[in-house]
Amino acid sequence: MKRMLCALLSAAMMTSAAFALPEMGALHAKSAALYAANGQLLYEFNADEPLQPASVTKIMTMLLAMEALERGDVTLDTMITGSEYACSMGGTQVWLEPGEQMPLNDMLKAIAVGSANDCAVAVAEHLAGTEAAFVEKMNTRAKELGCTNTQFVNANGLDAAGQKTLTSARDLALISVELLHHPKILEYTGIWMDSIRGGAFSLANTNKMLKSYPGMTGLKTGYISEAGFCISATAEREGLGLIATVMAAPTKEDRMADATALLNYGFANFAVYTPTDEDLTPIPVTLGKVKTVTPQLEQGSLVVEKARVGELETKISLPESLPAPIEKGQKLGELTVLDGGETVLTVPLTATEEVGAKGLRDILGEFWGSLLYHQDTSNI
Known part of the structure; x- marks a missing residue:
């Protein structure tokens, strides 16, 4: 997984847009x-x-x-x-x-x-x-x-x-x-x-x-x-x-x-431009042992002309939800850095933790727990 992510980052940086150099x-x-x-x-x-x-x-x-x-x-x-x-x-x-x-x-x-x-x-x-x-x-x-x-x-x-x-x-x-x-x-x-x-x-x-x-x-x-x-x-x-x-x-x-x-x-x-992950929020996980998974931004940076740093935009691409199981380090989406609408860097967004899938026993346990809860509340 680590080698794959390194390869993705290297490819992104090596295919960055050509600079109009001074x-x-x-x-x-x-x-x-x-x-x-x-x-x-x-x-x-x-x-x-x-x-x-x-x-x-x-x-x-x-x-x-x-x-x-x-x-x-x-x-x-x-x-x-x-x-x-x-x-x-x-x-x-x-x-x-x-x-x-x-x-x-x-x-x-x-x-x-x-x-x-x-x-x-x-x-x-x-x-x-x-x-x-x-x-x-x-x-x-x-x-x-x-x-x-x-x-x-x-x-x-x-x-x-x-x-x-x-x-x-x-x-x-x-x-x-x-x-x-x-x-x-x-x-x-x-x-x-x-x-x-x-x-x-x-x-x-x-x-x-x-x-x-x-x-x-x-x-x-x-x-x-x-x-x-x-x-x-x-x-x-x-x-x-x-x-x-x-x-x-x-x-x-x-x-x-x-x-x-x-x-x-x-x-x-x-100058070096390094995107941040401050806008990332947890993603709901379907049939997971925990309800959400937190994405993290893999390390990635771009060297740009100093005058253009303020012109860069970022776009985050993540699914609304994900099915379990999820491996730690699994790619969940990506952050794209744009310069004038052109992609200059793509950085993977990966899972910070493992999320196991619910088994039949977990699902049945939740079902009976929910049923008992509703029965108890109906007698109040």
């Missing part, structure tokens, strides 16, 4: 996108061009690791062993030695904070047996998330034997949206400085916006000469979560400037 100034990067954390597109610039993401690739590596944690396949204490191959990556790394073991918790720190290529491959090998098998999982997951311009070739984003990872600003945003469904990842991507190996090896976050941009929470930067400077940057203010993806910026400063411009644009022009 103007935004020119960007330095080749491609960019701005999404709300709930998956709504707020702004795009050349967002479907396939480009190299460099180490921003690691958001997918981290997503698969977080999903493995959620399934219970691994724990943060699971020891990850560095193979000869993982230790040979080069680029940004923590200099794993072949056979060296490190808990997944430290591996995630090294990947999220230090962008460690060797740790990314070591985690991939542990989760899937080989990096190649892990890459298959990366590409399968990308397709599941609706990515249409993505082809991963490894777990870290380095060029590999003539092969190049390609993705787009939109696809990176979609992966980032999914990664934020695992809020624990922000405990890693939001670290400014830390250490591993019992304090012997220091880590400094490559995302310098953590110190310069108010509300910044993560996620991941990337750079190789052929890809340029890339970032998936997440920030939150007043309940509004945003994801800005920037690809192929000419310089580190341009990358930061573009991400800042996108996030400023989002916070200046958009």
Whole structure:
């Protein structure tokens, strides 16, 4: 039931009406996108061009690791062993030695904070047996998330034997949206400085916006000469979560400037609208062990232009009565949010409690009780 409701909410939010967006100034990067954390597109610039993401690739590596944690396949204490191959990556790394073991918790720190290529491959090998098998999982997951311009070739984003990872600003945003469904990842991507190996090896976050941009929470930067400077940057203010993806910026400063411009644009022009259930009343239940069931509004919100918040209307659709039995969490109806008559969000209304159906004994008991009551009152 919970998964079904989540799917309904996601579909509603992803099919919201397109916004007539305000103007935004020119960007330095080749491609960019701005999404709300709930998956709504707020702004795009050349967002479907396939480009190299460099180490921003690691958001997918981290997503698969977080999903493995959620399934219970691994724990943060699971020891990850560095193979000869993982230790040979080069680029940004923590200099794993072949056979060296490190808990997944430290591996995630090294990947999220230090962008460690060797740790990314070591985690991939542990989760899937080989990096190649892990890459298959990366590409399968990308397709599941609706990515249409993505082809991963490894777990870290380095060029590999003539092969190049390609993705787009939109696809990176979609992966980032999914990664934020695992809020624990922000405990890693939001670290400014830390250490591993019992304090012997220091880590400094490559995302310098953590110190310069108010509300910044993560996620991941990337750079190789052929890809340029890339970032998936997440920030939150007043309940509004945003994801800005920037690809192929000419310089580190341009990358930061573009991400800042996108996030400023989002916070200046958009707000979270959350409908309330203050107008909901109990619904009569036919042949129920209790007479009514109380509907509740499932969690759902919409990101809208600030100027339009006051123009939104809500419509509640519920039956006049319902037959028993009713399961707790059962969908009873829906609340629809309208903008100029157009549906922009649909949120399920569900039962707050279980209502059992009356059995024959209950019905007969009520009948005889009613009959005796009328006999008693007629003798008064």
